[in-house]
Amino acid sequence: MRESMDYTILIGGKAGQGLQTIGGVLARLFSRMGYHVFSHQDYMSRIRGGHNFYQLRFSDKEVSSSKKKAHIIVALDLTTIELHKEDLEENGIIIFDAQSVKQTFTGQEYLNVPFDKIAVENGGDKIMSNTAAIGAVLGMLRLEMTLLEEIIHTNLKKKGNDIINKNILTAKAGYQYAINECTQCSFAVSMPGKNGNMLIDTSQAVGLGSIMSGCKFYCGYPMTPSTAVMNYIGSKAQEYSIVVEQTEDEISSINMALGASYGGVRSMTGSSGGGFALMTEGVSLAGMMELPVVITLAQRPGPATGLPTRTEQGDLLFVLHSGHGEFPRVVFAPGNPEQGLYLTNKAFDLAEKYQIPAFIITDQYIADAQWTYESLDTNNLVYNDYRLRSSEGEEAESAYKRYSFSEGAVSPLAVPGDSKRLVVLDSDEHDEDGHMIEDAEMRTKMMQKRLFQKLPLIQQEIEAPFYFGGEKPDIVVTGWGSTYGIIKDAVMSLSKTQNIAMLHFSQIYPLPLYEHFDYLKILSEARITICVENNATGQFAYLMRAETGYKFTHNINHFDGRPFLLESLTGEINECIERL
Amino acid sequence: MNALSDYKGQEPAWCPGCGNFPILETLKTALFELGMESHQFTIVSGIGQAAKLPHYLKCNTFNGLHGRALPPATGMRLVNHEMPVIVTSGDGDCYGEGGNHLIHAIRRNINVTLLVHDNQIYGLTKGQASPTTTEGVVTKTQPFGANASELNPISLAIGLDCSFVARGYAADSVFLKSIIKEAITHKGFALVDILQPCVTFNKLNTYSWYKERVYHLDETYNPYDRAEAFKLAIKPPDKIPTGIIYKNNKLTFEERISILKESPLVKQGFSLKTTLKELDTFY
Numbered sequence: 114m115r116e117s118m119d120y121t122i123l124i125g126g127k128a129g130q131g132l133q134t135i136g137g138v139l140a141r142l143f144s145r146m147g148y149h150v151f152s153h154q155d156y157m158s159r160i161r162g163g164h165n166f167y168q169l170r171f172s173d174k175e176v177s178s179s180k181k182k183a184h185i186i187v188a189l190d191l192t193t194i195e196l197h198k199e200d201l202e203e204n205g206i207i208i209f210d211a212q213s214v215k216q217t218f219t220g221q222e223y224l225n226v227p228f229d230k231i232a233v234e235n236g237g238d239k240i241m242s243n244t245a246a247i248g249a250v251l252g253m254l255r256l257e258m259t260l261l262e263e264i265i266h267t268n269l270k271k272k273g274n275d276i277i278n279k280n281i282l283t284a285k286a287g288y289q290y291a292i293n294e295c296t297q298c299s300f301a302v303s304m305p306g307k308n309g310n311m312l313i314d315t316s317q318a319v320g321l322g323s324i325m326s327g328c329k330f331y332c333g334y335p336m337t338p339s340t341a342v343m344n345y346i347g348s349k350a351q352e353y354s355i356v357v358e359q360t361e362d363e364i365s366s367i368n369m370a371l372g373a374s375y376g377g378v379r380s381m382t383g384s385s386g387g388g389f390a391l392m393t394e395g396v397s398l399a400g401m402m403e404l405p406v407v408i409t410l411a412q413r414p415g416p417a418t419g420l421p422t423r424t425e426q427g428d429l430l431f432v433l434h435s436g437h438g439e440f441p442r443v444v445f446a447p448g449n450p451e452q453g454l455y456l457t458n459k460a461f462d463l464a465e466k467y468q469i470p471a472f473i474i475t476d477q478y479i480a481d482a483q484w485t486y487e488s489l490d491t492n493n494l495v496y497n498d499y500r501l502r503s504s505e506g507e508e509a510e511s512a513y514k515r516y517s518f519s520e521g522a523v524s525p526l527a528v529p530g531d532s533k534r535l536v537v538l539d540s541d542e543h544d545e546d547g548h549m550i551e552d553a554e555m556r557t558k559m560m561q562k563r564l565f566q567k568l569p570l571i572q573q574e575i576e577a578p579f580y581f582g583g584e585k586p587d588i589v590v591t592g593w594g595s596t597y598g599i600i601k602d603a604v605m606s607l608s609k610t611q612n613i614a615m616l617h618f619s620q621i622y623p624l625p626l627y628e629h630f631d632y633l634k635i636l637s638e639a640r641i642t643i644c645v646e647n648n649a650t651g652q653f654a655y656l657m658r659a660e661t662g663y664k665f666t667h668n669i670n671h672f673d674g675r676p677f678l679l680e681s682l683t684g685e686i687n688e689c690i691e692r693l
Numbered sequence: 694m695n696a697l698s699d700y701k702g703q704e705p706a707w708c709p710g711c712g713n714f715p716i717l718e719t720l721k722t723a724l725f726e727l728g729m730e731s732h733q734f735t736i737v738s739g740i741g742q743a744a745k746l747p748h749y750l751k752c753n754t755f756n757g758l759h760g761r762a763l764p765p766a767t768g769m770r771l772v773n774h775e776m777p778v779i780v781t782s783g784d785g786d787c788y789g790e791g792g793n794h795l796i797h798a799i800r801r802n803i804n805v806t807l808l809v810h811d812n813q814i815y816g817l818t819k820g821q822a823s824p825t826t827t828e829g830v831v832t833k834t835q836p837f838g839a840n841a842s843e844l845n846p847i848s849l850a851i852g853l854d855c856s857f858v859a860r861g862y863a864a865d866s867v868f869l870k871s872i873i874k875e876a877i878t879h880k881g882f883a884l885v886d887i888l889q890p891c892v893t894f895n896k897l898n899t900y901s902w903y904k905e906r907v908y909h910l911d912e913t914y915n916p917y918d919r920a921e922a923f924k925l926a927i928k929p930p931d932k933i934p935t936g937i938i939y940k941n942n943k944l945t946f947e948e949r950i951s952i953l954k955e956s957p958l959v960k961q962g963f964s965l966k967t968t969l970k971e972l973d974t975f976y
């Protein structure tokens with residue numbers, strides 16, 4: 114059997130050099146050609162300079178993680194060559210423009226492509242040097258140019274035909290240059306021969322999920338890496354009639370989102386790190402008022418402002434406990450865009466069904482990472498309006514009690530102004546009408562209703578974790594949220610030689626019931642169980658221990674602000690196996 | 694049509710003689726005279742003695758967090774701009790804990806009526822200095838006197854070109870009612886700073902202290918002149934003008950959002966089907 118094709122391209126340079134454009138166009142191109150693509154970004158917290166890179170992997174089989182080693186490195190600056198030349202695969206090639214990096218390199222693995230000169234000669238402007246680079250990469254891979262021309266047409270539609278034609282000429286010249294000069298290029302690219310795939314990142318998927326769930330109000334305050342969701346929803350706000358507001362701070366965001374929810378629509382807010390920390394009193398308010406709200410947290414490394422543009426899974430326990438007092442919530446952590454779409458929809462559904470705050474937690478790595486799909490399933494998306502609405506004031510106002518005990522755990526939530534029902538919400542403990550009280554008996558009854566009566570209902574909604582492996586695995590690698598793809602790729606490759614399985618949680622809290630799938634049994638019977646987390650203290654392992662009493666035999670924790678890469682994770686899993 | 698007694702809510706838990714009582718009664722009368730029935734408007738409040746008001750007046754109520762009344766009021770208006778929204782707040786709630794929201798609510802010009810029960814003290818927490826406490830006033834928490842100079846909400850609001858800025862006095866019910874009615878019907882953000890004696894914790898700004906200083910602005914005063922209004926606002930407080938000090942007719946926040954032109958957001962339907970085409974944009 115032929116080894117499947119699996120190439121990695123790394124584009125490195127300074128902020129502002131357009132490496133995202135090059136990476137983005139290539140990723141789109143490969144997915145349209147029908148390849149599977151996975152990309153991730155590594156950038157510094159600055160607008161100009163520094164060292165950033167965009168890494169993409171494309172293959173004729175599914176890929177869901179990044180590798181350390183690259184086959185093609187597009188170096189837009191000298192630092193990229195210095196930092197990444199060790200990461201070059203055997204027979205890999207670094208392309209660079211000797212004139213612009215002001216140094217030249219010789220040897221099989223280097224190819225000097227005069228991006229600037231090609232751009233000036235064919236497009237009349239150095240600004241098109243990135244187009245020359247894209248053309249050169251295609252030439253090195255001996256892929257066809259037609260789709261690139263199409264993409265240039267769509268991307269530059271607003272700029273007019275002259276610019277489009279100049280870019281096409283430049284791309285073609287870069288392409289031809291690589292065909293002629295890269296005699297050492299030996300990449301064997303298969304034609305996928307299928308329809309094009311969609312290319313989507315998890316921020317877009319969460320934004321899309323909220324639009325598809327009938328979200329009508331989004332507010333937030335800019336903070337990397339959460340802003341992408343707000344930008345996505347903002348770009349669709351006119352078309353789908355959504356109010357998107359940038360608030361004065363995150364405290365305002367959560368309170369405004371709750372005001373919107375009170376007004377009768379589905380609302381959402383989101384932030385990262387310290388911005389979410391500011392929201393926590395409002396999270397508690399949602400719990401007390403029993404107001405639906407969806408909150409997305411795109412994690413970044415802390416404490417404090419931490420590593421602003423980097424990645425970590427360091428806020429799981431914080432989210433679980435955010436907000437003073439005791440109240441129910443659900444916490445989801447999608448592991449890819451597909452789960453992002455589905456779980457955002459589910460978060461909106463459960464938030465409104467049970468009148469609780471629902472969380473979607475991502476992190477910089479998974480928020481930015483792009484995946485390809487032939488299509489995304491929308492049959493599992495739901496929209497139910499759980500609110501008590503009416504257009505005529507058919508009922509006497511005194512008959513409605515916002516926190517009525519008569520309907521069990523969930524009291525009907527009316528919409529102020531659409532009937533004579535008065536909707537009274539209070540942040541203090543209250544009676545059925547919503548008015549402040551202090552007596553012990555009412556307090557106890559309200560806690561029973563709000564917390565204990567809801568919890569078992571919510572728990573029934575939580576689905577089994579993702580499991581991949583045999584019935585009696587020796588080794589189980591467990592993760593949550595953003596590590597889904599990397600664990601899957603690692604376990605797949607190790608399963609050739611080991612009896613190894615993967616267990617992944619994306620519906621994290623409440624933890625799934627064993628009756629859906631007995632993950633505790635699988636774990637207890639395995640010889641080696643490893644919990645992989647992108648944090649220092651093993652927060653999910655802690656949660657498992659606290660909730661189930663189960664302790665993993667091994668933990669793999671990274672807290673350097675960088676995502677896991679396939680070679681290193683596979684190596685670390687192997688070490689755990691050998692250590693035993 | 695309704696009766697004044699229809700607005701009666703829970704029994705107030707304020708101190709006897711509290712300046713909040715006349716404010717509550719005046720607000721009820723104003724609403725009654727404007728023909729606004731209980732289910733037709735919403736009162737949003739934060740935390741404090743003043744912020745308890747919506748429990749004492751039958752209405753749609755969002756009694757949220759300390760300092761955070763304006764954000765939910767804004768959220769409510771953006772979702773349903775046919776719903777009149779009144780915020781009742783204290784000087785600590787609104788000028789202290791929630792100061793940032795005040796600045797930005799004024800900038801947005803969201804069509805909300807903000808009534809600040811300004812007793813120049815923290816009432817609920819038993820008598821600490823508030824942003825409007827007179828410099829030098831001694832409290833349990835400020836035994837050497839409040840060291841910061843007092844905030845002037847009127848000049849602050851005029852400085853921000855707030856759409857409607859007024860000052861009233863709790864014990865001057867008839868005049869206060871006319872101000873509140875104008876504030877509610879004004880299109881745009883309306884701030885009414887209401888001087889409110891606190892009989893328990895504020896021994897300086899008493900009923901008699903206010904009585905000596907408060908006067909009405911007469912018909913000759915032009916509230917559309919911002920520079921004049923500012924001059925008036927920064928005059929030394931030996932005489933305190935009450936009435937509408939400044940107003941303008943700028944566009945409201947709601948009016949500037951085009952998707953709200955046809956109907957309030959809450960009345961716009963949703964169908965999952967119409968969104969399915971979004972998937973195509975990712976190919």
Ligand SMILES: Cc1ncc(C[n+]2csc(CCOP(=O)(O)OP(=O)(O)O)c2C)c(N)n1
Nearest residue numbers: 740741742743759783784785786815816817
């Ligand atoms: C976040 C937060 N901080 C502090 C408090 C305690 N607290 C409640 S009301 C209040 C101040 C009340 O003063 P003001 O807003 O002037 O209202 P008043 O009682 O004078 O009407 C304080 C400090 C709180 N409830 N929440």
Ligand SMILES: [Mg+2]
Nearest residue numbers: 783784814816
């Ligand atoms: Mg006060």
